[in-house]
Amino acid sequence: MIKLEALTKDYGNTHAVNELSVEIQPGRVTGFLGPNGAGKSTTMRMILGLDAPTSGQALVNGQRYGQLAYPMHTVGAHISGTAGHPGHTPRTFLQALAQSNRISRNRVDQVLEESGLATVASKRIGGFSLGMRQRLGISAALLGDPQILILDEPMNGLDAQGIAWIRQMMRTRAENGGTVFVSSHLMSEVQQVADQLILIGRGQLIANAATEQLITEFTQQVVTVRSPQVQALADLLGQQGVQVQPAGAQAVRVTGLAVEEIGALAFAQHIELHELSAARGSLESAYNQLTRESMEFTAPSPARS
Numbered sequence: 001m002i003k004l005e006a007l008t009k010d011y012g013n014t015h016a017v018n019e020l021s022v023e024i025q026p027g028r029v030t031g032f033l034g035p036n037g038a039g040k041s042t043t044m045r046m047i048l049g050l051d052a053p054t055s056g057q058a059l060v061n062g063q064r065y066g067q068l069a070y071p072m073h074t075v076g077a078h079i080s081g082t083a084g085h086p087g088h089t090p091r092t093f094l095q096a097l098a099q100s101n102r103i104s105r106n107r108v109d110q111v112l113e114e115s116g117l118a119t120v121a122s123k124r125i126g127g128f129s130l131g132m133r134q135r136l137g138i139s140a141a142l143l144g145d146p147q148i149l150i151l152d153e154p155m156n157g158l159d160a161q162g163i164a165w166i167r168q169m170m171r172t173r174a175e176n177g178g179t180v181f182v183s184s185h186l187m188s189e190v191q192q193v194a195d196q197l198i199l200i201g202r203g204q205l206i207a208n209a210a211t212e213q214l215i216t217e218f219t220q221q222v223v224t225v226r227s228p229q230v231q232a233l234a235d236l237l238g239q240q241g242v243q244v245q246p247a248g249a250q251a252v253r254v255t256g257l258a259v260e261e262i263g264a265l266a267f268a269q270h271i272e273l274h275e276l277s278a279a280r281g282s283l284e285s286a287y288n289q290l291t292r293e294s295m296e297f298t299a300p301s302p303a304r305s
Ligand SMILES: Nc1ncnc2c1ncn2[C@@H]1O[C@H](COP(=O)(O)OP(=O)(O)OP(=O)(O)O)[C@@H](O)[C@H]1O
Pocket: 011, 014, 015, 016, 017, 034, 035, 036, 037, 038, 039, 040, 041, 042, 043, 184, 185
């Protein structure tokens, strides 16, 4: 488990992370979301002891990262798009890491295979694409077969196959009891894989909830109704004080009434229906709404009072 206790990091007048308190539980994929500059990387760097908090603390299994006896066996992390010296090959880079962390050489072959880098294992990293470097960084994170994975924007630069691989890898690890903490500035990237979502804006917590719960709470159901008597239907629904928008020649989109209510109203007025279907609004738009304020203030924020 990862526990953040009033975690704070100031850079001059910028509150990169502001009193952030959350627990990231095992057995789940937790998505860490926020617009550019929200403080995701800074939070992850503090968990990994790469940046010192201004105040508060980040604990991994109850300890600071620096106190862990075998860090690579406990926490695997991939923070930026660059992993390894350009002169190294994936194999020499991972072997050096394995050796300094008392990890068997067999494990290097396993992660090269798992990450799809086996065929380029002896090529120089210097010539790698961003996607290949991402795969390499994630391989390094997996090397110690850690219980906890921390991945900062791991899908950047990955192709569709790479994204499918990483989603599956994260799900499998969480289902086996691991803790997976993955950041992204794109809701759509993590929505499909995350059980839990932590949203931040300007370093502050906006929401921390199960993905399903966020979808239910922050998105509205939109019902499409098709009818040969579309005008009469629109007038009838308009009288209910709900939002009715045209959707093609013979259809309307209704927000604010359930399918059962619309069906009953139309039935009572003898209005013939050819379609009555419900869909949820996108979580992406809910996320944009939740983070809009923080996106408007990407410039240094005012001093905390
Ligand atoms: N070393 C630093 N010195 C000064 N300011 C910094 C430093 N690192 C981060 N910041 C500032 O802290 C804030 C949070 O940055 P951070 O990189 O953590 O955000 P992020 O959510 O990871 O963004 P992105 O999605 O763009 O990676 C930003 O305003 C950034 O400019």
